[in-house]
């Protein structure tokens with residue numbers, strides 16, 4: 232029946248329950264299917280109702296329509312906290328979204344938070360699949376102690392945890408602590424086999440773990456799937472006894488990471504990998520074990536996350552990302568070397584770590600916040616995960632500029648007017664219906680705290696001069712409707728002079744098209760309204776004028792980078808929405824359609840991440856030269872020799888021992904000595920160039936040896952004598 236609302240519950244990228252209280256209200260959502268709607272509206276454009284999906288339609292979110300909405304009954308909507316508290320704790324923007332054809336009150340009060348109204352992610356297909364978010368889980372100290380004691384007794388009896396205890400009490404956010412792999416210390420992981428019954432019985436003993444599982448299941452139904460439960464169990468076993476700096480069980484972090492992923496519609500492979508994401512680095516599980524138990528999909532993702540963690544740690548230690556060029560290369564490398572889903576898991580991991588940063592000493596808080604801003608926020612931006620990006624930014628802001636954060640959030644507390652956005656949306660919707668202007672999406676949002684802060688800095692504005700703190704976006708069927716809708720907006724509210732921009736008749740240099748206006752909304756609060764067609768919107772989200780590029784300041788990226796980002800976004804679109812079953816609902820312009828069939832890459836796909844396929848693009852590698860890290864960009868098919876040419880002083884030559892060396896450098900590739908210097912470099916390779924000769928000239932060194940001999944130090948042991956002999960030869 233045309234005109235009926237589609238009572239779908241879209242997925243909401245919500246922070247975990249403990250942070251949920253920082254959010255704004257969430258109610259039922261309607262979602263909208265792009266293709267269906269456009270087809271209908273073109274056939275009978277005169278009726279606004281023709282843009283609705285029918286009730287018989289699957290209540291899904293269309294490929295490019297809304298995402299990250301929340302289940303209506305999620306715990307977040309009940310506020311026991313004041314809004315000021317919320318802003319201070321985890322200030323982020325909220326969003327309000329309507330789809331054409333909404334009828335009924337549920338739809339008209341749909342609110343979502345933090346979202347780009349259109350993004351690459353979709354919510355889950357099924358309504359009602361999410362249930363209430365549980366209150367923050369508090370685990371009693373006794374339970375934890377009991378669990379730890381129990382584990383200690385196990386350690387004593389079967390030796391399974393030998394060597395594990397040391398790590399077990401560390402914090403998972405303490406990246407400084409040495410990672411530990413049991414398989415390197417005896418390889419016990421391979422002896423483990425999975426048995427669901429045993430596992431569940433064992434889980435009984437870990438009552439806190441059971442609570443986590445139940446809480447996760449209440450937040451998302453994917454945690455009821457056997458595959459995910461199995462991953463949960465393995466994560467529990469792997470991290471048993473480990474605690475976070477906050478005193479919470481490590482497992483909690485794994486579960487929260489996985490819940491974030493589930494909340495953006497990630498499938499069970501990604502959620503399982505989210506649960507296991509730290510096991511390679513921080514437990515006795517091996518790649519082989521994960522591979523055998525969960526398959527290559529999960530094992531590769533966990534390995535990918537581990538590699539990303541190592542590289543980001545290196546970058547943090549070397550302060551690499553504070554240089555724009557290097558940071559840019561790092562972002563590209565991260566997206567290119569790993570499956571984009573591994574980046575997604577890493578982002579979810581970082582989001583939870585940032586949310587729980589308070590438990591760390593202030594110096595570490597600062598380092599993590601800085602690194603997050605330099606590396607992870609841009610990645611979230613490139614991948615189009617607006618919600619995470621804003622949450623990360625706000626958290627970084629809070630830790631890096633606590634005073635400014637405090638000041639601005641207090642001000643915003645007075646300025647944010649969500650009710651105004653809701654009522655403006657409803658008002659506009661009513662008139663659009665009356666005037667028979669069909670539209671695809673009508674969305675509203677308020678700008679995030681950090682977004683406002685950055686804009687003030689960038690444009691040297693006071694908060695009062697920022698006109699888009701509150702904004703609406705309307706996506707209509709055709710250009711004509713854009714202008715009709717604009718005139719309706721101007722009839723409804725007084726125009727702020729000089730703020731109207733017609734980027735339709737005068738597109739921006741990058742091709743961006745849209746109508747922008749600022750009006751005085753209710754209470755004279757400035758309200759930015761953007762009006763565009765679906766095609767213009769696709770361009771603004773995925774095309775040359777993509778929002779992520781706009782946010783990066785439209786810097787000149789190579790076509791490789793652009794393709795890489797677009798590809799990553801596509802992969803995530805297709806991998807992370809449960810509605811990938813309904814691909815037909817996605818209508819992309821041919822010009823931006825990737826050249827192979829999703830979700831599988833064609834063997835010769837030029838955009839594939841697989842190293843063997845990406846032969847045309849440049850290669851980004853990490854070079855560690857005398858302990859200084861840099862990210863190098865080399866042409867496709869470059870070899871270790873090519874890299875050596877760039878490093879150190881003098882020209883490369885071959886040593887008599889068969890390894891290439893410059894005057895002073897000796898290469899190692901991914902921690903192994905280089906056997907074949909003509910081997911090709913791969914995206915994300917780490918090349919260490921250690922000095923073949925310590926940082927002194929040979930003459931100086933000889934003199935020093937001479938002095939050592941003279942002092943009789945050479946006789947301190949056979950090893951020393953051998954070293955000396957080596958030097959003489």
Ligand SMILES: Nc1nc2c(ncn2[C@@H]2O[C@H](COP(=O)(O)OP(=O)(O)OP(=O)(O)O)[C@@H](O)[C@H]2O)c(=O)[nH]1
Pocket residue numbers: 698699732739741743747770771772776777778779781
């Ligand atoms: N995707 C995309 N969005 C854009 C682009 N340019 C502008 N926008 C959007 O349009 C909004 C306002 O842009 P303009 O009307 O040009 O305003 P401005 O002069 O940049 O600055 P303000 O008026 O202070 O917001 C931005 O906040 C973006 O949301 C673009 O190139 N790509």
Ligand SMILES: Nc1ncnc2c1ncn2[C@@H]1O[C@H](COP(=O)(O)OP(=O)(O)OP(=O)(O)O)[C@@H](O)[C@H]1O
Pocket residue numbers: 346347348617674675676678679682686699701702703704759760761778
């Ligand atoms: N008027 C609006 N209505 C709805 N959504 C908007 C509006 N303006 C921007 N958005 C979306 O909100 C999200 C956050 O945007 P953000 O505030 O970071 O930047 P911006 O407003 O687009 O740019 P700038 O800060 O440079 O003005 C983006 O997905 C953006 O597309």
